[in-house]
Amino acid sequence: MNNEQAIELKNVSYADGPLKIIKNVTGSFRKGKITSLVGPSGAGKTTLFRLCNGIISPTHGRIIIQAKPIQVYEPTDLRRNVGLALQSATMIAGTVYKNLQLPRILAGDALPEDEAADLLAAVGLDKDLLMRHVGDLSGGQKQKVSIARTLVNRPEILLLDEITSSLDRISTHDIENLIEKINREYNVTIIWITHNLNQAIQISDDTWVMMNGQLIESGPSSLLTNPKNVQVKQFVKGDFA
Template sequence: MSILEFSNVSFSNDGKSILKNLNIHIESGDYISIVGPSGSGKSTFLKLCNNLISPSEGNISFNNKNISEYNPIELRKEIAYCFQMPHLFGNTVMDNLSFPFKIRNKKVDMDRIKYLFSLFSMDEEFIDEKVLNLSGGEKQRIALMRTLMFAPEILLLDEVTSALDSENTLIVENIINKLNSEGSTVLWVTHNKEQSTKYANKLLTLENGEIKSLEVLKNE
């Protein structure tokens, strides 16, 4: 079943064409690696997927409803974006990890938080750590934990392991694969060739703002 659909979507900024006439059906449960040269429009494509930016032309639908018709906050609970440069806020790690509960008016689930710390092989002492004291790799993992506190329908990942060492990259890859196996659809921008074909069932290649190919890697 198609969960996200681009129909003749183009995006321009300051008169410059970034993406041109994209047509793609993303199926529920897909794990799509997105590759292509720098400047080919990969990050722009992800931002269109959860309406961080709006298309200049064409339509994007999520669960058969135009993406612009959704409340942006509610949409981004279901289509979650994790940036290449992590954006943490507040003073402490806990300020970030409690945020997904607050916007859903739910009580903070410490068991869930501790479970994610164990998945990421991070010490629970980080919960009280000040954001300013974190390394780039630690910030990225905390940002991922915040995004995964509630499993989204679609997870958008933009070069999220670029600041991680090989050990932590492997941990993140395994976590994302597990999330996908549990039902979340994954769209992952990566420059790592090995990573792009490791778990993905499809490989989307963008060049010069256009879809060069959508290759099926694994048949479900």
């Protein structure tokens, strides 16, 4: 069993002005594993991702990425290594290819067309989409392009924020397979936010349940079938009802 930690949080809090979004969170994500982050809207899950990607810094506490404090890393290196794909799937104006090229251009490099086509195929999109304008893509296609774009940096840790929320059942299944494939074949630690608890049980090794900015319960994903915490029990019951 691999007990190395990809990310550790020690008493991490984050406040935006008077609003406390993350409250004294302590916990860790195991290296090489898939962890689901579940909880109601407003629980602070996306903010936790933004903290781990270094887009924002905690107001209190420490974040340790692969055994080193987060502030030791150059921000650009950290963000390439801890990839983040948000639910909003923000695209830059232009073609799908332009979006896939973006991480390489930012690093002063280029992304060959065949490599971009391979990335599209890896996320289950047709390579013919490469020259399509992003304005003509569906929500699901944008989500997949967003994941492919994050993979261009070959991150060791991947943070995926509700990436299947706007996908149909078949696409969702494709992405679930993709997550397992990336995790297994490339040994990438994956942490993903999902509202689908069945999905969390099936795909992930571990699960974190967050509510109101706090980590309520964490452990193997089987905890969702028999939670110890009363709040988690109610949450699971509500979701499964």
